[in-house]
Amino acid sequence: MTAPGTPAARPPAGPEAGAQPAVTWDERPTAWARLVSSVDARRAFAYLVGFLVLAVMTGPSGSSSAPTSGFTGSLFNPRVFWFIGLAVVFWGATTARHRYQARIRAWNDSVLALPRRLMPDKRVRYGFYLALLVFAIIYPMHVSGFWQQVAVQQIGVYVLLTVGLNVVVGYAGLLDLGYVAFYAIGAYSAAFWTGAMPVHLPFHLNPFWTIPLAILAAMMAGVLLGVPTLRLRGDYLAIVTLGFGEIVSIVAQNLTSITGGSGGVLGIPHFSVNLLGVHYTWGLGNLPYYYLLLAFVVLILVLFHSLEESRVGRAWTAVREDEVAAEASGVNVLKYKVMAFAIGASTSGFAGVLTASQVGYIEPQDFTYYLSILILVLVIFGGMGSLPGAVVGAAVLQWFPEFLRLHPLFGFQQQDLYIYLGALLIVMMIFRPEGILPSKRRKREIGLAEHGVGTADAMTTTTAEIQ
């Protein structure tokens, strides 16, 4: 096993390379060959190079007048020692992992089984979730305004998006790379129905009323895109959704008279309640929005959990594992694929309404392809097909950059986000390919793939098609 980005990690060309038979040679390898052929040494080199590349790429950047200043600046920055330290730590961890594989695996398994062992009783488990909920309600009251904003804009909305994509990718095994398109459709629907867009109706709706309309719009877009393309298998869907995502953001960008173009849409109103004498407006404060989001997230989690455990969830699993066998067993494959796709799209559209109304301003730049990838990373990081994984994955990964941003040494910059994410994913694929909180089934899939049974790719593509 070698780490990423290392051209040097090739099998060693020993002294016997090119030797003809019947020619004798010294059997003893040279010291250099011994070093190069040592797996530990190669791994150390790989980690070192990998983390130095990361250090240089994320450090101070150069300018056009002195292009190398960024390089030298970041290489002689004290943070390089941090990265070297991390490389050593990971090297040690990998080496230890290979040396004590059995023990670590057993430990890993017991940790994974811990929640089930500690919470065998449903009541205990629900008590635990309730305690978590209480924590989620109380804790944000005591953090600074900055972190409250992070809790809404970075964590809350993304938890919703991740949970939605988890249905598509995790449950049904469909690779959707244009997920953000539905987010955009939801946000622009909210802008349209509240009368904020250049094109508007004679009446305005409260953002609450736009929620069903936006969900409907996103769902319809999902079905319209899904019905023709979900007949295709595997990679085709990824390509079509990728294209769809681009189309939506380009349309939003260029259809200036309708969408406001690259200038975006301003003045989307906040949520408000005016019912039975109760007047309340969710204003600029983050905390009220946080609680609104929390309520919706909990609602959706309960909904998706029951879906997962239902007939529908079982059909999704069957479709993900083997479409042809599922079809031959009486599962309407297309229907369930479209259903998963539409549910994901609706969730994304819903998140769009919440964002649009909270921020009050949307622009096409908010809905780029990168965002789709980010959400996919959140799903994979958390553990595909696992609801707790999706929540924890999104929360941790969205919190972490903000933590780095405030950290004096790392001085995180937004443009470095994807470099860090890439590095993190690589490290994760080495140490924990199933994600941080994998579903039971997913863990089995990875385990079986390690033993050569089946595949562990998310998008189970069945190839043995004809005859």
Next chain:
Amino acid sequence: MTPMLALVGVEVRYGAIPALREVDIEVRQGEIVALLGANGAGKTTTLRTISGLVRPSKGAVLLNGRRVDQVPAHQVVGLGIGHVPEGRRIFPRMSVLENLQIGAYHRRGVTQAELDHIFELFPILRERRNQEGGTLSGGEQQMLAIGRALMSKPQLLLLDEPSMGLAPLVVEAIFDIIERIRDEGTTVLVVEQNAAQALQLADRGYVLENGSVVMADDAETLLGDERVRVAYLGEGAA
């Protein structure tokens, strides 16, 4: 009497390449019918056409006199055709129990008695019911695939190469079970490379060559037929 299953002049094309030409096959209630032929003769395509996974470009598939060739595959199951696909294709990461439940998907609700019936046919599956399908041996997977198809309570069971890649003893066990399934009232259409064993099991047989039926007769007659012996039973021309 109308046969349970009839293929009338069925033609199937994969693009421009014809896979079946003018195929006529009949399966009567309570029979075991064997479909023989070399690789690429069209045996699997025939089964896939019957279960709706492939659409014929000409001809018709009739089940009890009703056309089923335009019915979507997932609904064909509900009409009473169970398909055990080639290479078993069980769901490797679902447990044995979940695999069986998917087999009864179109009916909603599986009773314990139905599961018990499958477990009685295949006692090993009861032992392994909570194990994931992918960890079963080849023979057990084949049993699971047959059990899954039986869960849909088919009148007609399509078996695609049930002996593929299995040890002779296991094949024998599977063939015994096929006979038992027939005795319990399910009609069977079985595709086999293993012609000798299939013909011993079957009542009648069809031989496919290049997508056409070239022979159709009682199993015994086929077993004794010179051409079949040379081509499919591996005996030199006497």
